[in-house]
Amino acid sequence: MTSSLLAVQLADPRLAWAPVVLLIIIAVGFAVTNVAVSILIGPKRSGKVKETTYESGMVPIGDTRRRFNVRFYIVAMIFLVIDVDIIFFYPWATIFAPYVQKMPDKSGALLIEMIVFVGLLLLAYVYAWGKGVFRWD
Amino acid sequence: MTTANILAIADQQQAVAAVLFYIFAGISAISALGVVISRNIVRTAVFLLFTLVGVAGLYFLLNAEFLAAVQLVVYAGGTLILIIFGVMLTSKSPFSRFEPKAVEVVIAISVASVIFFALVLAITRTKFAVNPTDFTAYPIDKLGQTLLGDFLVPFEIVSVLLLVVMIGAAYLAKGRRREAD
Numbered sequence: 001m002t003s004s005l006l007a008v009q010l011a012d013p014r015l016a017w018a019p020v021v022l023l024i025i026i027a028v029g030f031a032v033t034n035v036a037v038s039i040l041i042g043p044k045r046s047g048k049v050k051e052t053t054y055e056s057g058m059v060p061i062g063d064t065r066r067r068f069n070v071r072f073y074i075v076a077m078i079f080l081v082i083d084v085d086i087i088f089f090y091p092w093a094t095i096f097a098p099y100v101q102k103m104p105d106k107s108g109a110l111l112i113e114m115i116v117f118v119g120l121l122l123l124a125y126v127y128a129w130g131k132g133v134f135r136w137d
Numbered sequence: 138m139t140t141a142n143i144l145a146i147a148d149q150q151q152a153v154a155a156v157l158f159y160i161f162a163g164i165s166a167i168s169a170l171g172v173v174i175s176r177n178i179v180r181t182a183v184f185l186l187f188t189l190v191g192v193a194g195l196y197f198l199l200n201a202e203f204l205a206a207v208q209l210v211v212y213a214g215g216t217l218i219l220i221i222f223g224v225m226l227t228s229k230s231p232f233s234r235f236e237p238k239a240v241e242v243v244i245a246i247s248v249a250s251v252i253f254f255a256l257v258l259a260i261t262r263t264k265f266a267v268n269p270t271d272f273t274a275y276p277i278d279k280l281g282q283t284l285l286g287d288f289l290v291p292f293e294i295v296s297v298l299l300l301v302v303m304i305g306a307a308y309l310a311k312g313r314r315r316e317a318d
Contacts, residue, residue, distance in 0.1 A: 017197065068225040076222040077306035081299050083215045088295065090206050091281030098278070113285050113292075120296040124303035131311045 074133050078125075085121055089114075158198055165191030176235050178228075182220050189213040203277050 053060045092114055099107040128134070164187055171184035189212045196205035237245070284292050 067228060070226055071310075072222060073226060074306060074310040076219060077310075078303060079218065080215045081303045081306075083210055085296075085299060087207055087210055088284070088292070090203065091277055091284050093281075094278040095281035095285070110285060113289060116293060117296045120293070120300050121303070124300040124307070127304050128307035131307050133307050133310060 071136070074128070078128065078133075081121070081124070085118070088117065154198060158195070161191045161194035161198065163191075164188075165195070178224055178235065179221075181235075182217060182224065185220070186213055186217050189217065203280055 053064075092110070096107065096110055096114075099110055168184045168187035168191065172181050172188060175181045175184060189208060193205045193208040193213065196202075196208055
């Protein structure tokens with residue numbers, strides 16, 4: 001009974017997410033600490049230039065809330081398609097490494113299956129490229 | 138290691154899970170309120186991001202990793218980007234704001250209260266299982282094996298569907314530009 005309970009505890013997949021939680025804590029903590037420290041000990045001088053929007057050293061042009069060029073629409077669509085594509089990588093990636101280790105003869109077929117999957121999408125990419133979607137003129 | 142020790146660890150894990158649940162549920166609930174209350178459309182979208190991330194966290198807690206990944210990538214990543222792009226490409230006024238009329242507020246509140254009542258009724262009447270279900274029953278690698286084994290043809294057809302979407306989008310975008318010229 002003890003050993004089986006222990007096996008369940010060790011196999012708890014939630015524990016595997018501990019590094020992710022740690023990463024989130026570090027990321028959020030870093031951001032919050034930087035802002036808090038600069039508020040606490042930073043000099044507080046204000047001026048016309050200092051109150052402009054920070055644009056990596058460039059002088060900002062106009063307002064943020066202007067209408068953007070409709071060409072960005074195709075960028076959004078391509079991003080969405082690749083985004084959905086990535087979702088199918090996840091289950092594939094979880095089985096590919098074990099297959100390579102345990103059944104190397106079957107892993108080749110697995111790789112080809114994914115290459116076909118990505119290759120079909122690459123066809124659309126080539127089509128869009130040929131249509132001149134990526135040209136900016 | 139004794140049984141008492143293991144049970145103590147199990148208790149600890151349940152406590153951690155409970156704390157995480159309240160954190161994620163709180164993020165979702167507060168951001169959802171923000172979505173409703175905020176008049177600024179961009180702020181609404183950002184609040185929606187935190188709502189969706191909170192829900193993804195709840196999926197992680199339920200050991201539905203694939204669903205959580207889909208939630209993060211498709212909803213928090215894709216759908217939200219689409220909303221932001223929609224605002225960027227269409228907004229006319231420099232500060233587009235929601236100014237709901239009184240009638241719209243009344244309709245929204247009545248619909249929301251009906252849904253709220255139905256949800257409360259459903260939750261209080263459902264008999265939830267006391268014992269947790271076996272979370273090792275549906276591992277992600279099993280999903281991968283099924284997708285790339287028995288359901289290989291539908292899997293590849295998904296790629297064809299995405300191909301059609303991308304070609305369609307490229308065709309439409311280029312067609313519109315030719316009209317403009």
